[in-house]
Amino acid sequence: MSSVQRLVERVGEERVAAAMAAFARDFTREAAVHMDACVRCGHCSHACHFYVSTGDPKYTPINKIAPFLNAYRRTAAPWAPLARLFGTAKPVSLTELERWQELIYDACTMCGRCTLVCPMGIDIAALIARARHGMFAAGLVPEDLGAVAERAELSTSPLGATPKVLKERVAWLEDEHGIKVPLDAPRAAVLVTLSSIEIMKYPKSLVALARVLEHAGESWTISTSGYEATNFGLLSGNRDWQRDMSERVIKAAIACGANTVIVPECGHAYGALRWEGANVHGAPLPFEVLHISEYLAALVEAGRLRLEPLAKSLTFHDPCQVSRRGGASAAPRKVLGALGVELRELGDHADAGWCCGGGGGVVAIKHADGLRRGAFRIKMREIEATGAELAVTSCANCRQSFDDGQAYFKWDRSMGSLLELVAGQLREPARAG
């Protein structure tokens, strides 16, 4: 029996109590002020790809946290005693939590676009992440997302890319592509982390990574005890698993004395380590965390990348957690500038970019496929409107969403990798600087 199944087996009252206890931990000052300040203007609906693609008011972002807000108003808000006395905040019920499962998981990628439009500046994505803690505690994480998260907790990889599989993949890629991947080096300046999606589905990313690092003459390693950058603990709402998954990487980096940890092309992995890592670790991290696009931009700035120009038009899809919520919108554009491509920006890009629809773990939830693909149409229209020859991004999870959309809609466009694009344009001789 899985962890989630065990949570579901409990009686309703226990599940609600578990959710309420988890919610209570998340009623921080930021969450309280944000929930308190909402004037229910509904502007956030216009920023949400799920509302825009369906027109259904229930997908209004602030509505998605209703049980969390209800619990707050009943237990922790300044006027909670009055709310209980006058019945203006009803007790949270299992039925209510079950009804909101779709809205908290399937219908929110935690892309944060709603915060752009909110006149109160409410960080609704952060509230959703908090609400998921209570939902997980109540056993209301979608079964498939919960299973993936549990696999990641127990075997280090959500997709079965265990240390053994990683070693086999690395050996195969070294043979096939003539690269050298230093696994478990005792000392290295740079610890490189990977996404299981890359290991299993886009192995050329690992080849590209090795070529770029070799080109830059970097001292680097991949640790088989801390290589997985994705954090399904965060996405599923299990705080303990989130910490465990981050700690593996943090310990591996400390063990090899790395001064830099490179997060792969994965949006939420960047947020989990760069912005949440120190907080779950309980102390500032003794190393710098860079998304691969930031690392590439740093190499460009330092003159350590010698690139063949690419005479093509190209559009770039911003991963929400790297750009809007991560603050690294400029990095990929610096890299693309160095490549000399004709950058044709999407109608909404950088901080205002639309999510691909698959972030926040949504791509792992089977019954969210229809909703997700509806939202993906926004992205298809935007990319087609650019007329660009190529489309690239710096998130394997986004690529996975695009691949799914491409297959489902029989779309004649595909989404590539910024890293792979750069690796393909490296100028020989290999080493520079």
Add this chain to the structure above:
Amino acid sequence: MRGGRADFDFGQYAASSRLQHQAENFIPFRFRQTVTLYEFARGPALTASLAVLLAGTLWRLARLAARPAPPDLSAPRGSAATGALRGIAHRFWPHPRFGATIGVSTAVGYAYHVGLAVIVFSFLPHIQFIRQLTGLRWPALPDPVTYFAGGLTTAALVVALVQRRGDPVKRMLSRFDDYFSWLVVFLPVITGMALIDVPRGSGNPAVAVHLLSVELLLAWFPFGKLMHALTAFWSRGLTGAKYARRGALP
């Protein structure tokens, strides 16, 4: 227009009204059988509403401040303080990307917010009322400006209500607080507009009704969404600071 409005002194009026009343009713207040509506509005109701406003607002802010605020240990990329100020300032204007979708709603909101500010802070009797309470004073705008602001605010509030009922998203999100808060803002505007032709200093009960409607607003302020007049800055500042640390702009 009647009543020589430009010469009207609310303070003098209120004082003379009190003196007149004291002269007519030298029996101490607590022994009297009846009080006029104006006396009630100007006396115990005002005191009570101000007490509720002050105590309730402090309580609500203190309770929010008392929530745990774990420090952000991530290495900052930018200044949180600058980000907080920027976050507060730049949300006064909608994100350019959303001007087309929320432009009307924002314009309506601005109309009654600015209208209310003009009414409250630029109308001579209101300035004098505030001066009596706080000792602060500043020049008034000509009365017609306030009358125009009153008309604009009334219209904008009606449109806002129509939007709240007509827009499926707003309607779904709305609860008692939204409608009651609307009402307690609307009533002082309407009852104030009704005083335009009432001679100042006439002791008309309509003045008392207006005062009572204002007091209802003051007393409700700490309990409902009107509190966003303060929490909006806090909320914006928190997000501005958080994302400035990240070098992001939301």
